[in-house]
Amino acid sequence: SATAAELGAAYRSGDLSPREVVERSLERIRERDGEINAWITVLGDQALAAAGEAERSLARGDDRGPLHGIPVALKDNIDTAGVETTCASRIRRGYVPTADAEIVERLRAAGAILLGKTNLLEFAYGIVHPDFGECNNPLDTSRTAGGSSSGSSAAVADGMVPLAVGTDTGGSIRVPAAYCGVVGLKPTYDLVSRRGVFPLCWSLDHVGPIARTADDAALLLHAMAGERLPRPDPAASPAGDRLLRGLRLGVVGEHLGDDVRPGVRSAFDRARADLERAGASTIDVSVPALAVADDALFPIFGPEAAAVHETWMRSRPEDYAPMTRTQLELGLLVPATDYVRAQRFRSLLRAEFERAFETVDVVVAPTVAWVAPAEDPAIAGDEGTIEARRTGPYNLTGHPAVTVSCGPAEDGLPAGLQFAGPWMTDLRLLDVAAAYEEVRS
Numbered sequence: 001s002a003t004a005a006e007l008g009a010a011y012r013s014g015d016l017s018p019r020e021v022v023e024r025s026l027e028r029i030r031e032r033d034g035e036i037n038a039w040i041t042v043l044g045d046q047a048l049a050a051a052g053e054a055e056r057s058l059a060r061g062d063d064r065g066p067l068h069g070i071p072v073a074l075k076d077n078i079d080t081a082g083v084e085t086t087c088a089s090r091i092r093r094g095y096v097p098t099a100d101a102e103i104v105e106r107l108r109a110a111g112a113i114l115l116g117k118t119n120l121l122e123f124a125y126g127i128v129h130p131d132f133g134e135c136n137n138p139l140d141t142s143r144t145a146g147g148s149s150s151g152s153s154a155a156v157a158d159g160m161v162p163l164a165v166g167t168d169t170g171g172s173i174r175v176p177a178a179y180c181g182v183v184g185l186k187p188t189y190d191l192v193s194r195r196g197v198f199p200l201c202w203s204l205d206h207v208g209p210i211a212r213t214a215d216d217a218a219l220l221l222h223a224m225a226g227e228r229l230p231r232p233d234p235a236a237s238p239a240g241d242r243l244l245r246g247l248r249l250g251v252v253g254e255h256l257g258d259d260v261r262p263g264v265r266s267a268f269d270r271a272r273a274d275l276e277r278a279g280a281s282t283i284d285v286s287v288p289a290l291a292v293a294d295d296a297l298f299p300i301f302g303p304e305a306a307a308v309h310e311t312w313m314r315s316r317p318e319d320y321a322p323m324t325r326t327q328l329e330l331g332l333l334v335p336a337t338d339y340v341r342a343q344r345f346r347s348l349l350r351a352e353f354e355r356a357f358e359t360v361d362v363v364v365a366p367t368v369a370w371v372a373p374a375e376d377p378a379i380a381g382d383e384g385t386i387e388a389r390r391t392g393p394y395n396l397t398g399h400p401a402v403t404v405s406c407g408p409a410e411d412g413l414p415a416g417l418q419f420a421g422p423w424m425t426d427l428r429l430l431d432v433a434a435a436y437e438e439v440r441s
Helices: 004-013 018-036 044-059 102-109 150-157 174-180 214-228 262-277 288-292 294-315 322-332 336-359 382-387 392-397 426-439
Strands: 039-042 071-075 113-118 140-144 163-168 183-186 206-211 248-252 281-285 362-366 401-410 413-420
Touching: 004 214, 018 039, 018 044, 018 071, 018 113, 018 150, 039 150, 044 113, 071 150, 102 113, 102 214, 113 150, 150 163, 150 174, 150 206, 163 174, 163 183, 163 214, 174 183, 174 401, 174 413, 183 214, 183 426, 206 214, 214 401, 214 426, 248 336, 262 281, 262 362, 262 401, 262 413, 262 426, 281 336, 288 294, 288 336, 294 322, 294 336, 294 382, 294 392, 336 362, 336 392, 401 426, 413 426
Parallel strands: 071 113, 071 163, 248 281, 248 362
Antiparallel strands: 039 113, 163 206, 183 206, 183 401, 362 413, 401 413
8 A cells, every 4th residue: 555655746746646545445445344343434425525626726736735635534532523523432422523623623724635533442441332343453353453543553554544643641552553563653742732632631642643654654743733843953863774873772671571472572672683783773771660650550541531531420321331431430449649649750750761861862662562462451451551561651751652563573463663752852753763664674
């Protein structure tokens, strides 16, 4: 499947039209989505009409930039004017927003074509709601696509759409992107607007791009973040493999624990060797606070999610999937002192990472300890804690973090390689990921 950048070039050379691309996407969805279940709503007629409009605009020289005429999918917890936004929950069935989320306004202004709304775990939190069903991994449909941005990652991985938007509160962009072998970025906290995105946990929620390549993710990030995105100095950040020469990569010891499966560790070691061959220096770094970071996520997640859902929990508890309801109830039991301590811990963890970034440019680790499992573990359980062990810390600190596939690890399925950097270095981080894609063995 073509990347968004390739499609844009083909539009401008006259080799392809937006309508042809949307028709192919819709055909792919018809062929494959019965097995994968990535979509909740497909906007076929609307997308075809928007494609026709994009074609006419481009023909008369009204070019809105690299996303003009490119199909994009949105996770179904993002408000879309006039289009049902379910959060994959019975609670929100029939809810049709009257206004777009801010990022949707931005994407429409950039000329992107909204192809539809994608599947997710209930309210991006619980577990699969039986009304909406599991989203299967296109690389092996007997396994999960991950969560909670399952549909967005699966749709991109399967070639149904070149770009998608997800949300990430403890790893919900990066985990499914890693399982599906695509690129997913959790941006710097608050870089991308959350207005019109249903909250899970406002302290930790992030909105970000999912794409086939790091360069495509950068195109989508530019459109979503707009003027909030600092423009890098081209002289200070060379592109491609030149970027890797002399790059100081910190390998976080705490992220290479015994829980990392052998195949994932081998894939990580190969990636490290590829980066070193390209001229990066890898430096072992320690972030001691990571030893207890697992214990900080749920005391924040739980109470904030419970506060969001309190009214519905009283009036419509039976409409939640049982596991979602259980996790929300657990959130009500977290003492205020635990919540405050966890919020204070975030400052400590962030300070330790800032110290690490004085000696290295970027840190690197496996994204998840294993490849896609048969089903996604519950957030509040032990496996859910391990699944988010390498992603959740960057939600706590707000640092940008991107996952990129580092090749087959176990059962022919990919492992994810995660790069994280200082605040507001999102574009540089995507440049590093793109440079790695070029040298990946």
